[in-house]
Amino acid sequence: MGLRPMTGFSWDWSFAWSILPALLKGLAVTVQATLAGFLIAFVGGLALCLLRLARLPLLSPLAWFVIEFLRGTPFLVQLYFTFYVLPNYGIIFSPFITGTLALGIYGAARAAEFYRSALEAIPPGQWEAALTLKLPLSGVWFRIILPQMWPVALPMLGNLMIAMFKDTAVLSTITVLEMVAVAKDIGVQTFRYLEPLTMAGILFWCVSYLTARVIRTVEEKHAS
Template sequence: MNSFGWDWSYAISTLPDLFSGLKLTIIATFFGSILAVLIGLVLCLVRMAQIPVLSGLASFWIQLIRGTPLLIQLYFIFYVLPGWGLSLAAFATGVLALGMYYAAYAAEIFRAGIEEIAPGQWEASLTLGMPIPRVWTGVILPQAIVAVIPVLANMVIAMFKETALLSSITIMELLAQGKSVGSIHFRYVEPLTMVGVLYFIVSYTAARMIRRLEGRHAIQN
């Protein structure tokens, strides 16, 4: 192995380890996204519903989560919650932290989507005499949710990149795999570069796909 320059055979030999890390990264992103969207929708609705104490709490919670670093939230769930009786495996901790963090963002995305619904939709539902819960579930939410899908998709890409933080709580995702391979061979150039390339390929491709879908959607309307 030459010490300067790029060693292709070493770079390729790191790939199996990196792919297993990438798999974990994608699984974490997948479950994190589901959690974020579900909790986000609930947070958004609770916040908007004007329920005395609860709505204020939801609002404060969203602010608090958005105002503090994900890394600290991750440490909090990983190191503090077990002392309070909630012990989770490292991977579950990571997914929970990602889900909770992005739920605060998803709540804001949903709110923006709901605010964007044309007033005529509300007026028409009122005129038709629909019960209020039915207006929400049958008229407003379906439109709002469809409208924010591209924004949510971009959020998932952001989450995908942010999963690299999970390496700091012993999860062997893509970045952790890269560091581990590098530390075994005392050479970080190839593994860490390949890690960057893999993140780039996945997130760039996904972003391009979203842009294309958005474009197609815009043409159809």
């Protein structure tokens, strides 16, 4: 660590103002990727979780491995892998779609664990009670088990969404023009990094803080 005379330590409000529209456009891309990715995670995670718990030969161990593998490796490298390997099989998507897909798949593995812990949190007595009621299997799931699973799973999924929102910044590495990529581009072009990166950080903070507040409110309403 060395000290250098202060250069560029001056916040330029008019510059900050001028780059705000571009950053907000980037934020819109970030939010789109988050929401689309979260949808994949939400549905795919439940599917992976059920597959893992179903004790099917081959498929359940495979689901277990996929979940653990995705959870045990960095999203950045998963993203590179998807980005460079898909075209080898003739699948050519835009970087945005590839990035969202990778984000969603990584999210699905994490969501699967949340669903599982929510399911495992239901006391075995509930299953036994359902058995004595002689409900059809669909009734057991939809009327007894799932209604008890959601209140536990939803806050975790909410936090997952916020985590995925922050992970979208990684998509900048495969040329998706989300907020961080925009901020960095502005820095490269104008040699001013202070305003764009700081503003990107603050915008991230605002959105995730607001989302967290919304989740907490919903959670409290659910609890009462």
